[in-house]
Amino acid sequence: MLSRILLCLLSLAHVAFAQHVFAHWMLAEAYSFTQNDWENDISSARSIGIDGFALNMNANDYEASRLVDAYAAAATFSNPDFKLFISFDMSYSWSVSGMVSIVTAHADSPAQYEWNDKVLVSTYSGDTGSYGNVDFWSGFKSNLANQGVSISLAPAFTTYRDPNLASKLLSTYPSIDGFMNWWSWPNDILANLTTDTDVAYQKAISQRTGPYIMGVSPWWYKDLSADQNWGLSTQIRSRIICGSKPVHLVVFEYMSLVQVKPDIVEIITWSGCGESHYIADLNPNINIGNATYVDGQDHAPWRKVAQYYNSWYKTGTQPTITNPKSAVCAGGITSAPRNANFPADEVFALTMVTSDAMITLDISSSHSEFTAHSNQVSMGSVPFPVEDSQIPYIQIPRNSVKVKDGYGSIFVEKTCTEYNFNPFVGIVV
Structure with a gap:
């Protein structure tokens, strides 16, 4: 297939x-x-x-x-x-x-x-x-x-x-x-x-x-x-x-x-x-x-x-990625749902950048990097950390200078009162 x-x-x-x-x-x-x-x-x-x-x-x-x-x-x-x-x-x-x-x-x-x-x-x-x-x-x-x-x-x-x-x-x-x-x-x-x-x-x-x-x-x-x-x-x-x-x-x-x-x-x-x-x-x-x-x-x-x-x-033409100047980002049940083991315990980052950049993702002791290519959609992820109650952090450096960064709005918790596999989606512009 x-x-x-x-x-x-x-x-x-x-x-x-x-x-x-x-x-x-x-x-x-x-x-x-x-x-x-x-x-x-x-x-x-x-x-x-x-x-x-x-x-x-x-x-x-x-x-x-x-x-x-x-x-x-x-x-x-x-x-x-x-x-x-x-x-x-x-x-x-x-x-x-x-x-x-x-x-x-x-x-x-x-x-x-x-x-x-x-x-x-x-x-x-x-x-x-x-x-x-x-x-x-x-x-x-x-x-x-x-x-x-x-x-x-x-x-x-x-x-x-x-x-x-x-x-x-x-x-x-x-x-x-x-x-x-x-x-x-x-x-x-x-x-x-x-x-x-x-x-x-x-x-x-x-x-x-x-x-x-x-x-x-x-x-x-x-x-x-x-x-x-x-x-x-x-x-x-x-x-x-x-x-x-x-x-x-x-x-x-x-x-x-x-x-x-x-x-x-x-x-x-x-x-x-x-x-x-x-x-x-x-x-x-x-x-x-x-x-x-x-x-x-x-x-x-x-x-x-x-x-x-x-x-x-x-x-029919792949768009040129530009910086979105006007982007706006706002920001039970007792048993695990079927297929709860399918999603990876990771935070995903999908990037659209104007020039190549090495993206870094961190959650406490958990760290990863991936290359985002210009005018392409690139993607990377960082695993959940061993520490409890941590928040994701993303950086976009170029030539050793941080040009963009941001924190997530949801802490990664190891305990919860009810199941929720609905994702939180944030943005860094």
Whole structure:
């Protein structure tokens, strides 16, 4: 199997139709959101090259109102366009008529994203139970067509992860137009992610008229109640798929979008607090429920990485790294989660520098160094120290002169009151 990091010479000849970047937005977390909150999120997303939001919608009543606010906010950003499309969360109970009414309500919005002049509709899941019946999806499309709405259906059917099932997807579901590969994490094993699934399904779906949407994600950890099933094909209590050697997931994922060149990139997620892969600013109006491991855990610096690779993906040219002058950085459960042994006990540093530098990382007696190369993304790490309650320190010296340095904001502790594998992300500029 070819790893994502080794696919540099493959798929670069593929010319994508759109090359747009969307971010997955969990409407369930928008209970207290206002139109002003949406406008702030849209401005932040646009600033790093995100073209729109894929709005994950459950069957909660309040989500319909939040959908109205989101479309109204996005419509104010018509130049340049910021678009939205609906991603139905099929792990909840939906009827064809209910889905049709939601799509038709927003089909004519100036903020609605279209693929080949058709309203783009996606899903999370939708290929099991009653939804696995091909008549459900053909009925959904024909019902919309009868109301004058043509759609391009690009679902994320989550049981289709095995590259060998790509041809079966097309034969089983003749009514789908595109496909979204949701799987942006290793398959519950301590191993590097690969692009095998992306390559296989991208090739298969090219026989249809819809887009190939590739999910990318920097992390995945959740530890909620036993019956939660967000983003998983089976009900499990908690899991970690993230941050382990030899290559950090955030580097894998963003490098892979440059290599595979999908039609659309979907960042998982903008606001997925429950699964710890959010890249938005922490907002008190976000409903985090009992995901207390989100409190104070800033992920905003991940957007700097996303901005770099968004530009590379869209232009085909590796960006020149410049110093970010206006960068802003803000700053339970009783048993260990499954895969708790996967992440390394280390602090990782991902660097984007204008000229070569030897980076030093220290936590008390633990020390490491690595070379950061100009106009490249480089990465190093330092193991946790033997001493308790220590804080990381990073230095960027050049010609024996320290030009940048900074401390982390979280102490490395050997004891805790509850498990929290949600990472803290800091930045030195």
